[in-house]
Amino acid sequence: MKYDVVVVGAGPVGAIAARYSAKHGANTLIIEEHPHIGSPVQCTGIISTKALDECDLKPGSSFVYRNIRGANIYSPGCHCIKVDGGKTKAYVIDRKIFDRTLVAKALDEGADLILRTKAAALKNNKNGTVLTVRQNGTLQEIQTTVVIGADGIQSGIARMSGLGRVEKILSCIQVEGQYEIANADFVEIFLGNRVAPGFFAWVVPVTGSIARIGLCVNSSTRSAHQYLQKLLKEHSIVSARYHGSSTSMVVGGMPVGALKHTCTDAVLIAGDAAGQIKPTSGGGIYTGAVCARIAGEVASIGDASKKGLELYDTMWRKRIGKELTIGMYIHNTLGSFSDQRLDEFINIFDDQKIMDTVKQYGDMDHPSLLLRKIAPHLNKKQLFTFAGSIIRDFINSK
Ligand SMILES: Cc1cc2nc3c(=O)[nH]c(=O)nc-3n(C[C@H](O)[C@H](O)[C@H](O)COP(=O)(O)OP(=O)(O)OC[C@H]3O[C@@H](n4cnc5c(N)ncnc54)[C@H](O)[C@@H]3O)c2cc1C
The missing domain is CATH 3.30.9.10 (D-Amino Acid Oxidase, subunit A, domain 2)
Incomplete structure (x- = not known):
């Protein structure tokens, strides 16, 4: 078998990456180790209105409860x-139907899909990259130019390509x-x-x-x-x-906490596999969808060199990198608070001006904007309790 792009994993990220890779003319294959798309489900199924837009899906879709x-x-x-x-x-969505809808969109763009097929090894040869897969107990080789690892939290592709694991x-x-x-x-x-x-x-x-x-x-x-x-x-x-x-x-x-490098020669890593998840809420569909689209588009260009694929790394960090970094500081700060401090933190919101700001600027995909808008309304003690801890975490991380 020979493809321009092979996407490993048919979760939402793999499906979107494959959709955009195929849409931009690359001969694209998705492989999925399970016999069904969207199962087993590991999700609460809350997605923002913005996430639905990013996936190019409609609010009235059958998967919305x-x-x-x-x-x-x-x-x-x-x-x-x-x-x-x-x-x-x-x-609130049904993840199984949501995932299947996304895969159907990739197939509509011309991508191929093989189920019950697990990526087992990755190596380079003179024509590009060879992905060895296990299908019904037998090993097969797929020749490809670029592999997109959208294989979730245990990402074998990130490990095999030396990009490591999320911390x-x-x-x-x-x-x-x-x-x-x-x-x-x-x-x-x-x-x-x-x-x-x-x-x-x-x-x-x-x-x-x-x-x-x-x-x-x-x-x-x-x-x-x-x-x-x-x-x-x-x-x-x-x-x-x-x-x-x-x-x-x-x-x-x-x-939580994105990989330092999400590409190398012939390989891109996206979604949970790359830790592209919001550390404040644990939501990974919006962030994953943003990165998946970029991964698909960059992979379709056909330049499999690390330098060529770095465009993906640069572009996704430009879109959501800062948000993930600030989200990680907020995550670490709230995670380190005693119950008393958490009570004090919640009390900050018992204020009409602050709640009005939350209503106006609250965005589950971009909490940093809200933080910036709330800061001027805080008194010195509140600033010290909350913002001070974030700044300390920021300095400690340097
Ligand atoms: C309890 C829980 C609740 C969550 N709730 C939400 C929520 O409400 N909203 C939200 O936005 N996010 C939520 N998330 C996060 C969200 O589920 C993930 O961010 C999202 O599923 C990531 O998509 P993905 O495509 O990167 O990975 P996955 O959805 O994990 O898909 C990876 C796919 O790769 C396949 N695969 C793995 N290895 C191989 C291999 N070697 N060969 C072939 N196929 C392989 C897997 O079978 C799987 O189908 C939640 C997570 C958890 C754990």
Whole structure:
């Protein structure tokens, strides 16, 4: 087999990369190790309106369950602030159908797809690159010019090409079950070291009385499973609303902090494989979609040299690099706060001027803009508590 571009992984990032590679004239193949697209699902399925646009999909699509316009955020002391976007800011989606829709778009552009085919090895030869794949127990070779590694958190392509692994991986768990949904167009977020150290817990309404309830924690802490059990059984708000049985469980990892290098000779890495995920929310679809499109377009040019492919690295960092870096400082800062500090942080938002700013500038894909707009409204103590910690983290990282 011979292709200009081979995309490893048919998740949203692989599908979008393949769509743009094929659209720009490259003979493109997607390989996927599983027998089905979009399964198993490891996602809460919240995507912003901007993410849907970036994927070139419509709000009325069949995979959209619900529109979301805001969040009720609970501090460790259970003080709630309501962040109301005033209009639809995000959607709750069915990831399986979403992923399949994206793959169908890639196929419409002329890409080929092979399922149950796992990338196993990568080597160079005089004609370019050879990807060895395992298909139904037998090894096959695919000759290609460029390989796009969109193979998720465990990326074999990043490892085989020497681009390494994402440094920090959060442990995540989520169940779907019956829950008394207080407000169907708001998600619930729970902060606190007793709830989800290093990150947060969430409840996302899906359909009727079904919600997705989950959390992520620093991998170094006790197991995410134990924290979820505590959340479901002991948390004053969640335990009172959760009906005690779930219909599905998802366990996974969230890679935060992008790879230092996302390309080398004949290889580009995109999406979770490259750690292109928002460290503030754990959302990877918007950021992955931005990078996937660039990866597909750059790969289609046909210059497989490292220098040629560096255009991808430069372009994606220009679009979202700063946001991911600032997001990482915010992630580290909030992750290091005691419960008392988190309570103080949430109290900052108990102010009409600040909430008006949140309503105007709040953007789940670009939290740095909000940070800049809020800063002038903070008093010295608040600035010291929050902004001071971010600056310290920034200096320590240098
Ligand atoms: C619990 C949880 C909740 C989340 N919730 C959200 C959310 O609400 N919103 C959001 O935006 N993001 C969310 N994310 C993150 C989001 O799921 C990922 O960022 C997104 O799926 C990344 O897409 P991807 O295509 O890079 O990787 P994946 O979706 O992981 O796709 C990678 C694909 O590559 C295939 N593959 C892997 N290795 C090989 C191989 N060797 N050969 C062939 N195929 C291979 C895999 O089978 C898979 O299909 C969540 C993550 C977790 C863990």
